[in-house]
Amino acid sequence: MAEMTVIEAVREALREEMVRDPVVFTMGEDIGARGGVFLATEGLLDQFGPERVIDTPLAEAAIGGIALGAAVNGMRPVAEIEFGDFIWPAVNQIIGEAARVRYGTQGRRTAPLVLRVPYGGGVRGGLFHSQSIEVAFSHQPGLKVVAPATPYDAKGLLKSAIRDDDPVIFFEHKRTYRLVKGDVPEGDYTIPIGKADVKRTGSDLTVVSYGLVLHYCLEAAATLAAEGIDVEVIDLRTLRPLDTDTVLESVRKTSKAMVVHEDTKAGGIGGEIAAVIAEEVFEDLDAPVKRVAGPEVPAMPFSPLLEAEFMPSAEKIAAEMRELAAY
Amino acid sequence: MAEMTVIEAVREALREEMVRDPVVFTMGEDIGARGGVFLATEGLLDQFGPERVIDTPLAEAAIGGIALGAAVNGMRPVAEIEFGDFIWPAVNQIIGEAARVRYGTQGRRTAPLVLRVPYGGGVRGGLFHSQSIEVAFSHQPGLKVVAPATPYDAKGLLKSAIRDDDPVIFFEHKRTYRLVKGDVPEGDYTIPIGKADVKRTGSDLTVVSYGLVLHYCLEAAATLAAEGIDVEVIDLRTLRPLDTDTVLESVRKTSKAMVVHEDTKAGGIGGEIAAVIAEEVFEDLDAPVKRVAGPEVPAMPFSPLLEAEFMPSAEKIAAEMRELAAY
Amino acid sequence: MLSEQSSSTKLGHSDNESTGAHKHGVGPPPLTDADLLEMYRTMVLSRTLDQRIWQMNRQGRAAIVASAQGHEAAQVGAIRALDPERDRFYIYYRELTTMLALGITPLELLLGFLAKEGEPLSGARQFPLHGAIDRDRRDIVSFSNVVATQLPQAVGVALADKMRGEQRVTVAYFGDGASSMGETHEAMNFASIHRLPIIFFCENNKYAISVPISQQMNIESIATRASAYGMPGIEVNGFDPVAVYEAVGAAANLALSGQGPTLVEAVVERFLPHTSDDDDTRYRPPEDLEGIRDLDPIPATEKILRASGTLDDALDEEIKSLAQKIVNQATEDAENAPFPEPQDFYEQVYAPGSPGDQS
Amino acid sequence: MLSEQSSSTKLGHSDNESTGAHKHGVGPPPLTDADLLEMYRTMVLSRTLDQRIWQMNRQGRAAIVASAQGHEAAQVGAIRALDPERDRFYIYYRELTTMLALGITPLELLLGFLAKEGEPLSGARQFPLHGAIDRDRRDIVSFSNVVATQLPQAVGVALADKMRGEQRVTVAYFGDGASSMGETHEAMNFASIHRLPIIFFCENNKYAISVPISQQMNIESIATRASAYGMPGIEVNGFDPVAVYEAVGAAANLALSGQGPTLVEAVVERFLPHTSDDDDTRYRPPEDLEGIRDLDPIPATEKILRASGTLDDALDEEIKSLAQKIVNQATEDAENAPFPEPQDFYEQVYAPGSPGDQS
């Protein structure tokens, strides 16, 4: 066991998978000598050479499409999109194409590619370096969508993603990269895609979250524990397919549910989860499912007080938890 | 009053707006001499000439970006994306850029553009000519998203969209183009964006829908009326901003709600609406909010029995209505 | 006779002249009369099948058809210069002749046009000619209708081959319309930087549905775009199967010898509307069509074969009636096939047994 | 002296030679010594401000900085050939000198770098240099960080001007990195088809963050890509403000006379890392940087002005100390300004009073 940051865990997973399997390679902007703008690929060029660590031109549609073609032809590319905000030129190849390869060829071709996507805010990234864009992908059948919150999960899930035979979009919250540390076992282990994780057990209410704000939820839960309110916190980890079983089981127990995400509310992932809860365990609910999410503005502003206004925080979440507990 | 199809209503709105305001123009693939692949722009080239009816090269990112630039510079472009399935290359310019112009410039620049997007299935379009893609846009603050179901609404809403000072994505269901006929007043009228329409009043349950399947809901409601079940059918018409008032008012009355759309279920618009209902009128609900939606496959298949398996139908919807009424 | 025709091959500009096809001058081996005869057979079969499918659409028996009429010589010439067992083919929807030349049968193709059970590419989930052929038979891929998406994908396919050191050519097919897409630019640029074994094969029929080439670009030849990427570009008369054979053969040699990609532009004509859903009288003057019909590559090749004594009345009659017979039989068999039932509707969404798999 | 420098202007290939800038030969009027002196002042001010901002970032007082050091001559030369009141400027993030040359003040720019209240482009919602200037003052737009998105938008802006018959030039700024994006291809193609009044102004500093030009393309000159669209392309030494002035002036004349777009490539160097977040020692050899520092356009211009007798020690000292004074004052004022409070946080999402408006 070693303590690691999220970015170190990502790097270790990538490195170990590239050692394990020669068809794994990585490509993206600045991932070579620069080691990636967040240093996720630091040292990989030296270790694996320019054939397996490919610095691409600035062209996201090509990154998506070339990774897809290589995957269709027997490789396991792990492509990096430099910032989630710049993924839009690639969605034609990912949402449009990669998701349909297996279905559209009756399984004659498959697309075992991973797209690593740093996303999210709270990093003074302004309107174009802060976006949460996971919901667009989690709507698309044929894709798998993963969003770990801890170093342990990041390493185990990235390994699973690389070994998965379907296209996986792997969302890494930028603010967690260096902020979140945790124990990570040496060597090989995987965490299954499609399984949520109860990060804190509790009996009074269920909070469902993922990514950076999961940590704020845990912080808020600790605050509420001191007030005598016992909060269960579920880390979704995978956004498609959703592990509704774990969520529903918890809500059956607590009878109150809240979903928290950084992305804006209307049409966000919280809506899907709230809808599933309201559909499946309606009779068990003692209160409406609450959604805590980003505000309805086009993106997160740059100036510090404006950014703070956008971001969820442990305090904001705690206040909402209290309200729900008191319902 | 004249009876018209949806496509005729679209064409009339466009023609009248181009006559009314010289800064309105239209651009897209095959919209000139061909009149558009669905003939939405038939006759416009002859009437307004090639400067205002621009056949573009096959390049959707350019269509989105050039329309945006022209809008920022005082024009009111109405750009056509030939099929919704081909909109992905343009989302960088629409979701990424157009939605942020006003906010990112503190209103110093605005983007009064309309993107007309034929979408949806049931037209033997196979995996790439049948998609419902409206949810990706309706999640984005800064955009307005409209999806009429009738000729009357199509004409009035398209006029509102063209006169609107924000970017509007205007979804036209391909199957309604010639299938759905209705009375349309001669000359000028508008229908406000952001207002749902109760297309059938009823007291037993509320059904919320839009687009083609709205008509199937009405058909199913007629069937159920004969069985003594009184269904209220709401046509959302605008998907962003959602008219939650109209929906909630209805559910307060009926205490049972169902959302129906053609798009796949997980992460679809139905989740948002179900979540809002469960949040806001929880105490009034007598049953879980039901969602009736497309199946979790990557897209609608081509062969006729496979296509039928994907598409909602009045029969399928009626069965779900019965189940909800009996809850 | 044959070599005369190849004079219609024009080499485009290239910034990187050391990779120019002409410099290396390694064209494919000359075609024999027997080769050309076989190509003629394929063109005749393609035309016969194509006419049948169009007719079936007009009778309401086939939902949608994109015809290859006018493209046959380009398609048959290109395949002749390649190795169907070795190479990889990322086609687009107008590749009926390509499919036949690669050994896909008229019945298999008709099952696609009628969306019938047993359709070998997608199980009739997708449009005709879309999906993929089982790889142990042919490496043909085309699951998408979205124009130009196949180009970056084909580049990725070629990259994978290069990484593994496999000696294969990937051919990415596209039309003049597709040349305007950003993905085309990104794909060509990447392929040239990495000198990938790929041929960008453009069938320029001068229309993207109704939009004429003059509204698509302000240049005369798409092949000249190769210079923007530092790769060779070859413009060739796509009505001349031998010229196309030579151009594609030279490009294949460059690819196989590690010298990277080539853009080959075969200039052809679209004899019919864009698809069966189109009405080209709205935008195409009838005189235009008549003029190009006179250049139809099938009678032109027939004439060459007759002149060289390879073909006579009897053989020509035999070839044409055989094609008719094959197509008749395939039509009957395809019409008798059932539509696929939805029992495997939820299969192949995800890998079997993997999370999300509903099968 | 001045005209000697312009020999570094090279005309790229063009398919459509009749629109070549040299053929038309209509360069802008020759620059006077006084003009060059004013350009020098702007360059000195830009460098002084740029150094200050970088330093403030290093002290933790500015969140993120993209430096224009090395690009000053190209930027000042281009603006000198244009009309700030008439023309439209779609800039990208490395345009500090452009902004100063267009009359935006050091204080206004510093408010952006410090994300302070009163920042005139976006109210500090966006990164420094991003947003838009009020149109009645200057038509400068740059709300996005997404590379190359400004190119189709700028084409749309030029299209609108052409439709209304307004006599203006739109300038779309971009880097070598942006040239690889599909949107760049689509934008240039459309502009050339419609002969729009636009200049595509590429500041080629040979790096896209860490990716060197050799990994970005397999050609020597981005300007040669112009031929792929049938427009003129001009490659020019971006360390030579006069050469840039002449190239952009010729391009502006083509635009204004209805002859359509031009691609101007100014070859420059990036003296500092990509942004303050970057560490260029990871990928850039130090020798490389030293070599290019010797070519720094600011001392080079100083030398020219001294040789012509336009500048002497006293005037140079005055220019530099004035720049320092202006920057010091602006720094103080900017640091004293407050951060914007979120009271207008929900404004300008939608038009006031329109559905969805929450303000």
Ligand SMILES: Cc1ncc(C[n+]2csc(CCOP(=O)(O)OP(=O)(O)O)c2C)c(N)n1
């Ligand atoms: C991205 C995209 N946009 C639009 C379409 C609709 N469409 C289908 S084929 C076509 C024209 C293609 O022209 P070209 O590439 O020249 O091929 P051709 O049909 O002439 O052989 C268009 C616009 C599409 N399939 N994909």
Ligand SMILES: Cc1ncc(C[n+]2csc(CCOP(=O)(O)OP(=O)(O)O)c2C)c(N)n1
């Ligand atoms: C579409 C997109 N992809 C990636 C990025 C991240 N990024 C910002 S600047 C940059 C390099 C741009 O290089 P270039 O165009 O040469 O401009 P320069 O910074 O060298 O002036 C990259 C990759 C981005 N902003 N947008």
Ligand SMILES: [Mg+2]
């Ligand atoms: Mg064509």
Ligand SMILES: [Mg+2]
């Ligand atoms: Mg650069």
